[in-house]
Amino acid sequence: MIRRLYVHNHRCFLNTELDFGGRSQVLIVGRNGAGKTSLLHVLTMLRDVAGGRNRVAEVVSDDSLTGFSVSGGDDAHPTQRFEIDGEMTSGKRAAYALALELPADSRAWRVLEESLVIADQTVYTRSLAEVTLNRAPNSTTSFPVDSQQVALPVIGAPTQDHPVEEFRRWLRGFVLLGPVPSLMGGESVSGTPLPAPDCHDYAAWFREVTTQYPATYAVFLSFLKRTLPDLESVQNRPSGRDARSLEYVFRGRAGRTYAISFQSLSDGERCLSVAAVLAAMSAEIGPQVCFWDEPDNFIGLGEVGHLIRALRRSFRDHGQLIVTSHNPEAIRAFSQENSLLIYRTSSSEPARCRPVTELGLSGDLADTMARGDEMP
C-alpha cells in the first residue's frame, strides 16, 4: 500500500504531502482544480518510470512545473521532486525519491538526486550522473549514468527478488484508472496486463486478465450481473487474425438471448465493466494498489453507493483502494475516518491535504461540501 506521497513544484503541488496513514481504503475529496486528477498523473508518471520510461524528457516538461511562483525558491533554476513511500506486496517498506532540475544554462531537465530504500536499507543513491549501489553491508559500487536518464528502470537486478526489481514490480503493478468511456473500445489484437488510465485499451485488458487467469471471468460476470441482471455472458469473439471483439449477451423475453457489441454499451455500463475487471483481478490475482479518479463518473445515482461499496468489498481483505470523488453517494459510502480532503485556497496556491477527521467538521461531509464549508 502507498503510505505517503510527496510532490514538489509539479502541476498544482508545491511541497505537498499526502499521508495515507496506513489506510487500505481511502477517499480523496476536493473541489474542482484541487489536484485530484493531478495525483493520477503523478502516479502514472512513477509507474511509467518503473515500467522502463527512463528519459527525463518523457517524465516531466516545463509545462508540468507549478505555474505560480515558488516562494523562496529559484524560478530560474527550478527543481521538481517526487517521493513515494509504501509497503510492498511482501510487506517490506520501500521509499523512493526522484528529484529533477532544470539547470540555469540549459533547456533540458536532468536528474538531480535519486534514492531507493527498502526495509530501512539504502539500495542505491544517486547524485547527478553518479549512482552508488549498495551491494552488501559495507560494500558499495559506483557507476555513471546519463544525467537525463532515471536510474530506477536501468539498474540491473540479477534475480526477481532483488530489492530493485521487487520495488519496480510493485510500482509497475499499480492499477491507475480514470476511464473515458468514449475512448474505450471492444476490439483487441493482443492483451495487456494493465490498462492505460483512460482505458482505451479496455478490451486488451479484459482479454489478458481472463485468458491468463480464467477464474477471473466468474467474478467479473457476477460483479456485472449485480447491475445488469439480464446479462448472460460476455464473449470475446474472433473478428480477424489475432483480433477479438467483445460482445455482451443478454437474456431477453421468452428466454431468447441477444448480443450487443461493447460499442453499443452505455458510458455507465462501460465504467461498470472496468470495475468488474478490477474486482476480478483483486479476487483472483492478488493484492493490487488501485487509484481510481472519480469512479462514480457516468454511474446512475442509485448505483453509485452500491458500486463504491462493492469496490471496497473487493479490497476489504488485501490491497489498497484509493478513489477520488465529489459525488455525495460516493462520499457517504466511505467513512470520514477513511477520507482525506485535498484543497487549495485559490488557483495561485498549492494543494494541501488533510484527514477529514482533523477538520473539526460536524454533520454530513457531502452536505458540508455542498455548502462549501469544508475548507480548513
Added chain:
Amino acid sequence: MVNRYRPHVVVLPEDTANLDVANGFVLHVDRDCAIQVLGPAGGWDKARDDLLSDHVQGLRRLPERRLVLLIDFDDDLSRRGAIRDACPGGVADRVFVIGTNTEVEELRRDLVGEGVLRPNTLEGIGELLAADCRAGTDDTWSHPRLAHNADEYARMRVDLRPILFDV
C-alpha cells in the same frame, strides 16, 4: 441498485457516526445488493420524521422492504416505542429501531478498552455486528450498550439475516 420487488433492507442512520457503523456492516454482508444505506437523517427525531413522511409510503407499496433506523438512544429507551407506535399497521413489523443506549462513540470507547475493536474505527463496530448476525451469535449485540436491542435483534435474526447472509 436493490431489486425493490425482492426482499431488501434500507438503513436510515441518524448521523454520520451511525452511517459509518452501517458502512462497516454492509462491507461484511454476503448480499450487499439487498441492502441500501441512506444518508444521515440529522438526528433521531429527523429519522423518525423521515420514516413517517417518506418511508411509510414506500413500505406500504413494497412489501419486501424492511427499514432499519440506526439511532443513538441518549439514555432514552422510550424512543423505540415512540417510533414504533407512530408506525401504521402493516408496516411496523418491517421497521427495526436499533442503536446504542447512549451514543456510538461511547460504545467505541468501551470496545477499544475491552480490546475488541481492532482497528479502532466506527466501521469496525459494523463489522463486529455483522459477524454476530452471520454466526447467529450475540457477542457484540449483548454488550451493555447494545443489550437493550435484544428483542429487535431477535426479530432481525429471523427476518433480516436470511436476506443479507448465506445461512
